[in-house]
Amino acid sequence: MLCPPPPPPSYPLPPYQTGLPRVKVEDLGDNWNALFQEAQALPEATEMERTYKHLLLATVYRDFTAAAVMYGRTIISEFFLHSYLRSIRPREVGGFAGGKKFLFRGILFKLADGAVGPWAGSDEAAAKAAGHELRGHSYYAHAGVAGLHFSPMCILDYKGFRMVCAAQLPLGAATLISGSSDGGINVVGVGDAEVARVLEEAAARLRLRPHPCRGTTVYSGADVEVHKGLDGNLYMLDLARSMPPEDPKVRTST
Structure with missing residues (x-):
């Protein structure tokens, strides 16, 4: 749906960024975490229950990954545009070392950036930390401790960037x-x-x-x-x- 353009930035835009239509993207929000946790809570006492549970988990994760890759590629492709021209804009969601963060359609995107956090300007170190996050997530999830929950997560490597994609969790300021x-x-x-x-x-x-x-x-x-x-x-x-x-x-x- 086309909408009136927002106020222009205080400095002049390059010629190739002027005259573009402004498309409003509605953030409808998809509760990937709720879908994943519901599937995780299913019983698996019988072979049929196990088959159904893991089929449902695989389906949820497949759909989550497809959405994360699609939106993540858009974020990365628009990285060098002014934020006022981006389809998905950065969000301030807290945290210190996760890089630039975006929240869209129930997915938190953390773009590894050496300029953000304790990486002393090293994009390589920031990307390595993103890999460690997925590794630690996998270790704890596979430990199988009853009572611990984890969001679905994946890593996207695209156009030289690395991005952690995780389902938005139901957290607040006091959780x-x-x-x-x-x-x-x-x-x-x-x-x-x-x-x-x-x-x-x-x-x-x-x-x-x-x-x-x-x-x-x-x-x-x-x-x-x-x-x-x-x-x-x-x-x-x-x-x-x-x-x-x-x-x-x-x-x-x-």
């Missing part, structure tokens, strides 16, 4: 119950014994040891976030530093 949302400056300790038990079980399965950080105990990386979602589920996210790094000074024989 953080463990970890840090500001790069480790402030670390929230677990105040619920049942949550601590679940996190400790996950750490044990991954051979991670609980350790002190800023006066509290954490069960993964200090900036790994654990939220009690608005739907009542316990979510882990921002898992790029869930695994301890290797000391570069240590050399082992092979």
Whole structure:
């Protein structure tokens, strides 16, 4: 649907960016996380139940990935346009090291950018951290700890960019119950014994040891976030530093 153009920026646009029609894209929002969690909660006691559950999970993930790739390619292709000309514009959704963030149709897109976060301008380091996030996400999801929930996620590599695509979670300003949302400056300790038990079980399965950080105990990386979602589920996210790094000074024989 065509709509009147927004006010132009304060500086003149290049000739090739003038006179373009303005297309309003409605963000209808698709609750990919709810679909995924409903499929995850299905029983699998019999062979038929297992078949149906995993078929449904595969279908949801296939559709999620197709949507993420389509919109992610659009975001990357329009990266060098002024934000006022983009179909999907950046959003301020919090966080410190995830790069530029976009939220559209129920998907959070995090574009790895060395200029945003602690990467000292290195796009390579930012892209590597994005890969670590998916890796940590996979490790925890495959640990199979009852009570821990994870959003569907994929990584898009396109035109030299790397982007993390994850389903939007039902989180709010007060849902953080463990970890840090500001790069480790402030670390929230677990105040619920049942949550601590679940996190400790996950750490044990991954051979991670609980350790002190800023006066509290954490069960993964200090900036790994654990939220009690608005739907009542316990979510882990921002898992790029869930695994301890290797000391570069240590050399082992092979």
